[in-house]
Amino acid sequence: MSRSPFAPNAEADESAMLDAVGVSDVEELFDIPEKDRFDGEFDIEARSEPEVKALVSDMLAENDDLTEFMGRGYYDHYVPSVVDRLSMRSEFLTSYTQYQPEVTQGFLQALFEYQSILVELTGLPVANASMYDTASGLAEAALLASRIRQADGTVVLIPDYVRGDRVSVLENYIAGHDIQIERFATDDGTAGLDALEAAIDDETLMVYVESPTTRGTIEEHLEAIGDFAHDHDAMFTVGSDPVAMAILEAPGDLGADVVVGEAVLGMPNAYGMGLGIFATRDDYLRHVPGRLIGIGDDQDGNRAFTLTLQTREQHIRRERATSNICTNQAWVALRMAMHASQLGPDGLTDLATEMVELPRQLAGELDELPGIEAPVHDRHHFREFVARTDEPAESIVDELESAGFAVQAVDEHELQFTVTETNQHAIPDLVAAVEEVVA
Amino acid sequence: MRHYDQATFSEDDSPVYERLLSEKFGTEVAVEDTPLPDELTRDTLELPAPAEPELSRHYVRLSQQNYAVETGPYPLGSCTMKYNPPFTEDVAADPSGMVHPDRSAESVQGNLELLYQLQEYLAEIGGMADVTLQPPAGAAGEFTGNRIAAAYHEAHDEGHRSEVVVPDTAHGTNPASAAMAGYDVVEIPSGEDGRVDLEALEAAVGEDTALFMLTNPNTLGLFERDIEEIAEVVHEAGGLVYYDGANLNALLGRARPGDMGYDIMHYNVHKTFATPHGGGGPGAGPVGVVDELTDFLPNPQVDKQGEDFELVEPEQTIGKVHDFKGNWLVLIKAMAYIARLGDSGLCDTSASAVLNANYLAEQIDLEIPFDPFHHEFVASAGDLDASNMAKRMLDFGVHPPTTKWPEIVSQALMTEPTEAESKQSLDQLADAFNGAFNAGDEELSSAPHRTTARRIDQADAARNPRLSWHALDDE
Amino acid sequence: MSFDIPDNLYYTESHEWVDPETGKIGLTDFAQDELGDIVFVEFPGVGDHLETDSELGVVESIKAVSDVYSPVSGAVTDVNETLEGEPELLNEDPYGDGWLVELDLDSTDEVEALLTPDEYETHL
Structure with a gap:
């Protein structure tokens, strides 16, 4: 049997260890009945390190090199090298959850700083140390609403612009609970106040809207929507992201009870891997899912950090825990805090400002072309917008792909374009390619 | 017996190990002249604004106050902390x-x-x-x-x-x-x-x-x-x-x-x-x-x-x-x-993990009520408080096992060394187990001594939750 | 280790005490010691009627959560809201300022059927 390169015991040590244990062969230590033994082979060939690198890079080279103008809940921002350098330090990368706070002050402080940055951005006093993604945050918000039951209702109201995958995740989380989802209509790309007013009643448990929305629009009536929800004792949950919240009024100041969303900062495009933010009000502190880092003095009277309020969590409360979440996205949270600090408040507001200007610019240029109208919605946009096309959207997507661009079709005659600082240089080429395709 | 001190960096004039980013670099800016109407935007944003060299030092210092697999053995039972090849x-x-x-x-x-x-x-x-x-x-x-x-x-x-x-x-x-x-x-x-x-x-x-x-x-x-x-x-x-x-x-x-x-x-x-x-x-x-x-x-x-x-x-x-x-x-x-790893490497992984657990178990003075175990075992701290024992183990430069779980073993220390430890580091782990197990009451209840922070008051942290630097404003 | 067991109270095997005079219910000295530092207490609503063995509240320490069940039946007339801000009172003064709830007892017979101080001491 060849050895694992990551199991360090030399043969001499191994025989000394076997002697100490009192067996002659390590196989004697496996107490597995013969009938349960696996005698086969996986047929996985062992490879050297360079061979594995070649294997994977050859595979990934099969991807088409497209310039992406894609978003709809997942965005590419430039992550400075310092974030990679620092977060890759093995003291961070190869540590576990901070069950022994006395030797993990560094990570605890970093997560405390992450929570603090989220508190500032969301306008809510409690932020957890991360969920998996927006969808799990949204689902946990619905479960939280149902646990608290300040309303008798069981219906979660969701505008029809929300990403379908997100709703599908929510459906899975509520499937075993007495909660139903109802969609309500949008009005020119944002939540329709009339539709919401018609849909909301005492059966409503929670109202969810996004700003910016999946379609890139900025909700202009968050406060009014929150008032609707609270008038019916329903919880008000807002989906947003840290870049947008750097300039938008904090959702917590507009009545949001919970804020969820993607961290966006700290993680470049990684095929959907990110971090779900989750922030809420003090009243719900004991119902918050996931980990919380707090402050407690140590024996010498020094300020120190620790996981706190752990009785909410699965390892103590088991089936009555606020959530089953254990492993979260802590390392991404560390990177998010680094990235936000590297930008600072000026850098972050500048970036956010650009995210309002860039889609305006791109939409303006596309609107000049025949066969395309952009943006569809007469709203303020953030990073992205929907355009209407005369030709079927799917066929335009295919042709643009052949021309080296990736965009999203969101309806039969609707395309969505997302632009950030990472692809803005390609705007002229994109516009030229679209012109050729729609002409 | 090997001991180890963790990085602390406490400042003479401050009882804190490493200042918060907000304390060192907190900056409030006015949010104005955005392309959005004022009623949609916030008035100010307050976040740290360290220069990049300052940011680097802050996080390098934090990293030095953090235990990891590449720092030393990490035998958290069930959590399985093994070496992560770069x-x-x-x-x-x-x-x-x-x-x-x-x-x-x-x-x-x-x-x-x-x-x-x-x-x-x-x-x-x-x-x-x-x-x-x-x-x-x-x-x-x-x-x-x-x-x-x-x-x-x-x-x-x-x-x-x-x-x-x-x-x-x-x-x-x-x-x-x-x-x-x-x-x-x-x-x-x-x-x-x-x-x-x-x-x-x-x-x-x-x-x-x-x-x-x-x-x-x-x-x-x-x-x-x-x-x-x-x-x-x-x-x-x-x-x-x-x-x-x-x-x-x-x-x-x-x-x-x-x-x-x-x-x-x-x-x-x-x-x-x-x-x-x-x-x-x-x-x-x-x-x-x-x-x-x-x-x-x-x-x-x-x-x-x-x-x-x-x-x-x-x-x-x-x-x-x-x-x-x-x-x-x-x-x-x-x-x-x-x-x-392929077939043979994967097979060796389980063999080495099981041998390591069994060898470590042989070297420690604690009772292990259930066997034959494989990659992990649950030892009992007996009359001692398993959490106290764990805190004392920190002073020996190792991470302690998972404590007080499962409850089927009283004062449980659930231990999983993984295949990643050498005989030498298993011996070091055993020294830590035995050193803590045979320590006096005072030594145990006052541990740890050589870590960044001493024993933290969990009750106070839970009774007065302070979960962001905003919560420190009043202090 | 010896624990305080006042003479004027009745007790349960699950370490609650009941005061037959006032209808107050709390946790015993032994219980608070077993639980360790109490950090959070959750109460029933004032006015709720509790059946015997129905859930009276939840007491949390750092690493454990314990349900407290009512040893007797009655309507809740008061809860000790001071514990919300100072849960440590339950550790410091379990029979005094650390009481949990006050009931308008349905019957005193139910209380007298509980353990006497001597019987509770034997149980410990």
């Missing part, structure tokens, strides 16, 4: 794979091939028919498994099944995931030998049973020798059997859950396939199922048609369990690790 980071950083999750299948054949390959590897290793890679953590995998069980029962007009059965030694995530999926949890006591008590199981299962969740080797490190009978009891009652993959690393190459009667399983890729845990995550919790259940897997699955890879929707899919495609970077690392 080449997997290089492989994951390949810019070609850094694409948007909504890209068309035709344009990301490379990503899909990698995912397909990992699905195939995992199915083979677990003895399962097919695997989803979407769940972003082990607990999310458990939840996915529960949802698959629910969908299966509903499809067979057995939707009334309302209970999930777990042994009292189950990881907390098992009952929590079942409850999250809407099930009532029924806990059964372990038998005197620390394994599933077949009679208790028979009494607990019935027409309401949807699922029985069981890890193997179990939490005590014991192989559930009756696993086939256990599966039969549950199957006869119409339930399914779920394998919690937390301990799969002990079986690699020697036994497969799919061959023992399990129907659904999750894999913890950081425990079994050495992806770094990153201080709490991200992880990945792929879920494998037997043939009968493949139609219920989350959407989409990666499939291969001829030379092409496709995204397909399973016929009776439960839908999605992640907004996008799960934790891609973690999945690449797992795939690369498996490809590096």
